[in-house]
Amino acid sequence: MKNMQERIERLKEKGIVLTIQRLAVLEFLVENCTHPTVDDIYKSLKEKYPTISQATIYSCLELLRDAGEIQELSIHRDKACFDPNLRMHHHFFCKQCEKIFDVNIECPVSMQGWFDGNKVEEVQAYLYGVCEECRKKEGG
Amino acid sequence: MKNMQERIERLKEKGIVLTIQRLAVLEFLVENCTHPTVDDIYKSLKEKYPTISQATIYSCLELLRDAGEIQELSIHRDKACFDPNLRMHHHFFCKQCEKIFDVNIECPVSMQGWFDGNKVEEVQAYLYGVCEECRKKEGG
DNA sequence: TATTTGTCAAGAATTATTCTAATCTTTTTC
DNA sequence: GAAAAAGATTAGAATAATTCTTGACAAATA
Known part of the structure; x- marks a missing residue:
């Protein structure tokens, strides 16, 4: 609940x-x-x-x-x-298992609210790569 | 050329x-x-x-x-x-005029190459909001 | 209860993207 | 240089995600 x-x-x-x-x-x-x-x-x-x-x-x-x-x-x-997570956070996508993880890294871009004269209302950052689990599988 | x-x-x-x-x-x-x-x-x-x-x-x-x-x-x-821009950069999307601008902000997330044990090969960050030009139009 | 307003279901329509088979080009081989 | 092979392009059909439409339904209001 x-x-x-x-x-x-x-x-x-x-x-x-x-x-x-x-x-x-x-x-x-x-x-x-x-x-x-x-x-x-x-x-x-x-x-x-x-x-x-x-x-x-x-x-x-x-x-x-x-x-x-x-x-x-x-x-x-x-x-x-x-x-459903409302806190500011980003996402990591594993190209192998296709899972998506939350990434709780504070990023200056996201915090500002402004970039030059442009008003920033929302930020989405996506990291693409290979997750730890998949890398381990590969390795052995 | x-x-x-x-x-x-x-x-x-x-x-x-x-x-x-x-x-x-x-x-x-x-x-x-x-x-x-x-x-x-x-x-x-x-x-x-x-x-x-x-x-x-x-x-x-x-x-x-x-x-x-x-x-x-x-x-x-x-x-x-x-x-076609190969330099590391992000993007701003104006919800009103729907234009996309390049954003040259250095972001730690993008530079690292790693996040926890996960290997980061690519980063895409999208800022959504209202651009300066559209805000000016609105204002007057 | 009658009326109004908003929500839902079902399937059709739309749109971006991928697939397929045939044709055309380029490269390789003789 | 001609023939064969490999690779690229075309056109249109197929697919899949998403949106639209319309009628049925439910809740809220008078």
């Missing part, structure tokens, strides 16, 4: 109706911090709610993203994935 | 055949540093080379990217765009 209660409060304050589907999507993300794709979420929720449609997943994700409750990552260019 | 000659040398050294189409794609990118999409490139080259096909643009871009001559950006999640 974690911080679900807080999140629900925040959404209610914003006047967002918390339907079963919306809660299910949010809850799934909070409990599965593996940066799932739309399809991952759809397949999993379909088991519990067999009538749910993909379009609903898309619309719930869009709503939650616009409400600032989740982040949309474009670490792959062919599909979106989502992260 | 700029650094085309150097680029051509590098590609030849790698044993890459420099067809008219490949050169045209590379040249277009070098002369249009506006981070064009596949479609931008296709539409523009089609005027000069009416028989060129989209698949050729995709394959040239893939080849040039894999040869390390250009960078592929996933700043939009709905379409790729390309950058």
Whole structure:
């Protein structure tokens, strides 16, 4: 359950109706911090709610993203994935196992809010490489 | 012409055949540093080379990217765009005019090569916000 | 209860990208 | 230089992620 209660409060304050589907999507993300794709979420929720449609997943994700409750990552260019972690952080993508890890490095770029005269509202940084685990496997 | 000659040398050294189409794609990118999409490139080259096909643009871009001559950006999640600038740099996307600017900020994350035990081979950082020009327009 | 407003489902439509098979070019071999 | 082989290009079909549309449904309001 974690911080679900807080999140629900925040959404209610914003006047967002918390339907079963919306809660299910949010809850799934909070409990599965593996940066799932739309399809991952759809397949999993379909088991519990067999009538749910993909379009609903898309619309719930869009709503939650616009409400600032989740982040949309474009670490792959062919599909979106989502992260319920609201703290400022970046992401590492392993080219071999394709897992995505959170990266908690403080980066000056992200902290500023400004770059020259341009207002920076959001920062996404993606590191691509090979994770420790995969490197170990390779090595032996 | 700029650094085309150097680029051509590098590609030849790698044993890459420099067809008219490949050169045209590379040249277009070098002369249009506006981070064009596949479609931008296709539409523009089609005027000069009416028989060129989209698949050729995709394959040239893939080849040039894999040869390390250009960078592929996933700043939009709905379409790729390309950058011939090989120096380490990041990108700013204006949500209003949708222009993409290069950002020359040195970021520790990018310099390291490592994050915990994970080997970092590439870094892409995207700043999203409103550019100076658009803010000025808004203001008055 | 009747009305209004907002949400959901299902599938069609759209769009970027990849695949395929045929054609054309270039390179190699004789 | 001609023939064969290898590689590149084309055009269009196929695929896959995402968005749109429309009607059905549910909740909130009067």
